Amino acid sequence: LEEKKYIQLRELFIEAKAADLAELIEEVAEEHPNNTTIIFRLLPKDLAADVFSYLSPTQKRNIVDTLHENQLRNIVEELNFDDKIDFLEEMPANVVKRILKRVTDDERKLINQFLNYPEFSAGSLMTIEYVSLKKEMTVAEALQHIRMNGIDKETIYTCYVLNETRKLEGIISLRKLILADDHLKVAEIMDVDVISTTTLDDQEEVADLFKKYDLMSLPVVDREDRLVGIITIDDIVDVIEQENTEDFEKMAALLPSEEEYMNTGIFLLARRRIVWLLVLMISATFTENIIGRFEDVLSAVVILAAAIPMLMDTAGNAGNQTSTLIIRGIALGEIELDDYLKVLWKEFRISVLVGIMLASVNFVRMLLVSNASLAIAITVSLTLALTVIMAKLFGGMLPIIAKRMKLDPAIMAGPLITTIVDAMALVVYFNIAGMILGLY
């Protein structure tokens, strides 16, 4: 197929979806890196720009390196404004310079302004390609205006009503315009109670607004309420996945990163892992001291050591279950900070139920299957029930405390709770053992 039949290929490509072509290029890149540029050059320039915006940063860089100055400029011109900004952010400085040299002064100023919005802010998500209307327009005039100006806008389905100083006075959906009488004024039917955000708001808050109000797009305003850009839902879907990935990573004791796993080098991946592993390892040496302190108990009854892993694992799992539910509940807005007493009371009752069930099963198992002595079976089962209760209370409290301290609750997940709960489990275990086995 790849054998010089360029014309047929080109025809095939023109009918394909940009997302599929991007996928094709990524796949071809793995085996025949040289062919990617050939494929890319076969595309007409609007489609090429569209495909380009779907490519991974690595692949974008590869293609930029092989394109001529003119071709590159054509692609960049065709990109949507927000894709253009994303692209410039991903490229090395020399490529950015090359591109900025070719644009008009006004555009360069605008691009620089956008490049300066902090990562993960509303400003970094927005585009300037929106339709603006005036409130004295009639519906017919507004529709005519959209027809004349809509072609290169990111969306025409929501239009923004601005006054002479670009202050946002209202929004109106294309749906409302289409269904309204031609002679009505925009001012009469526009929605004046506009939900908006500012350039420096965090993208997570922006995503929450979209979810809460089922929005398709959201205006971004400055401190004087002047419209500076809009954010559309397609970018928000990516933000939601990104925020979820960040939570998954934090909950697994990883430093978050935006790079894809397969495209990241091992040193970077190792660095994201070593920090928390070191912290947790050193915290875990605390347990070493506890066991050291109870060495006499342990040497009197060595077999006590046998149950330590099971006790620790179960306590860790129990705490992890609770903290995950609470972290997720906070992230989705289902659990409020004021609910902490309710959470504690709920977790206490659940943990008593769960703790007693686990302890009973374990007690029977130890007596019947492991032939343990009654005293040891009681010691282990009692410890199990108590540590499950403690683990669930900690698992319920720590994420809420973190949130109150303006930290991300996600760091209070499995790994940290396991370390804390393990130490407590050992203290409980040896104290109960000492009492029941009469070692003191």
Next chain:
Amino acid sequence: LEEKKYIQLRELFIEAKAADLAELIEEVAEEHPNNTTIIFRLLPKDLAADVFSYLSPTQKRNIVDTLHENQLRNIVEELNFDDKIDFLEEMPANVVKRILKRVTDDERKLINQFLNYPEFSAGSLMTIEYVSLKKEMTVAEALQHIRMNGIDKETIYTCYVLNETRKLEGIISLRKLILADDHLKVAEIMDVDVISTTTLDDQEEVADLFKKYDLMSLPVVDREDRLVGIITIDDIVDVIEQENTEDFEKMAALLPSEEEYMNTGIFLLARRRIVWLLVLMISATFTENIIGRFEDVLSAVVILAAAIPMLMDTAGNAGNQTSTLIIRGIALGEIELDDYLKVLWKEFRISVLVGIMLASVNFVRMLLVSNASLAIAITVSLTLALTVIMAKLFGGMLPIIAKRMKLDPAIMAGPLITTIVDAMALVVYFNIAGMILGLY
């Protein structure tokens, strides 16, 4: 504010957003459950239906119980078709009967058909309120048709071109229609290469299509390619969060559930937790046997027990990091099943790096801070490095194996990997201890 000033309140409400009113009702419900119905009755019926669709299932049930037959019917009539189906699915059977008694035969048939689509399928997400066009219409006729019929449609921004047998021939966006010349035929400008799904497809696959192609809506067709409904992006945002929650829960050894934490009883919550805790607890007794088998090693050098918790925690964390990255990579489509050798090789190199660093820090710490003997420090550090490597290889492999066996990779997360890795860590530990300390 709640003191009989109903007229002023009503005016306030009419200007508010439905999502905010729903939030208000949920809050009022916590303190004055009786007031919720009063608020709700103050709303005009289209707003009431809108607010209603934002409420939690519990709150919907409460309000339904207090409404008169007629009021209930008014609300149900105003609901969007997909919200109506969701509502009926959430209500107890007697309410559903009450409602179905009042609708026409045709509608009841349709509702029953929709209620029969399996949960989490494309069919359960779709709505029938779309705009259909014919391909011989001109752009002007199509726009006129949209103006006449668009008012009660879920979206008018994508229209569906059907033939006489309701077969889907193409789609066309309102944007294209607005920007096109009036005299063009729909057939000339419609998009014939339509991405669609079928009623029984899983909602996760549907969400992936939306993400991949940046869709706003997606047609659902039957086996004969006839259009049966459409799915819109606002429902997909909820699906994405739901699928992520499910993964979080599975990864924390919880049985997934759709109910909100605060509204779920403790018995149900306990049941979701006990299953995996029991399975994992019983698997962990495997470690008991291992320690039992090495009891002579342990009683010779009791202090060996002191390092067990640290070794197990670190191995568990290391495995957890990797499995989380791989599970997430698979879920987002960044890691393919064919990549398993690359993943293994990558994880091997990373784990060697990370393992050596952790072991070195631990070695120095044990010698300098804990005053351990050289032999013990070597035993523990060597075990640490080896178990970190094993943990990361297992963490990388198990999710991919699960996916190949058509299981959800998310179950191969922290808890399960910790249990497996703990057992391995102990075997390695005692064997190394036996060799280095010359106990055999």
